[in-house]
Amino acid sequence: MRTKAIYNSLLILMSTVMLVSVLASDMDTLANARNISTRSTSRLIDSYVSLIRTSHVCGNPKVPSREAYAIAKAVNAAVEENPDLNGFVILCLIKTESNYNRKALSQKGYAGLMQTPGMSGYIDLDIRWGVRILKKKLQLAKCDLRKAIALYMGGNNRLARRQAKDFMRRWSQVPREMI
Secondary structure, three states: OHHHHHHHHHHHHHHHHHHHHHHHHHHHHHHHHHHHHHHHHHHHHHHHHHHHOOOOOOOOOOOOHHHHHHHHHHHHHHHHHOOOOOHHHHHHHHHHHHOOOOOOEOOOOOEOOOOEOOOOOOHHHHHHHHHHHHHHHHHHOOOOHHHHHHHHOOOOOHHHHHHHHHHHHHHHOOOOOOO
16 A cells, blocks of 8 residues: 555656656747847847948948947837838938937927927837838828838928938848848
8 A cells, every 4th residue: 555655656756757847848948939039139139230330321320339229129119019110111211310310300390310299308219109100101102112201201292202212212222131
């Protein structure tokens, strides 16, 4: 009788050890998947920063590293919320609108990186607000990027069309291997 109880206890213990080991390996797999995702996000943010801080047509080498990372992280967060948008499109729009000057102010009172009404002063909020406006303009333009950018810039006037043309030139020159 006593031997049977010991045997059953050992079986339960062995089953528990095996279950814990299987769960631990699954958790390790999940952790590895999370690391891969983090690394790819990190690489994307590094690509954004690289573009921001270069003398490329979509960059401005005068942007401080800390601010470039803040912009890159905010763009990445906006793209995660809006996966149908491309972060490099947003960066080209920021370059066109403010040249990465978060304190830029237009004659019409638009302000910030994306020249939106009611700048908050926070990079992430201003970018999210600008992206929300861009998405509405894309819907109005039936996903025609050039038309949406012209609408974002103020509509159907000569200045808005010229700015949209500048944007499209910048966007076309973003190295495709970065995207």
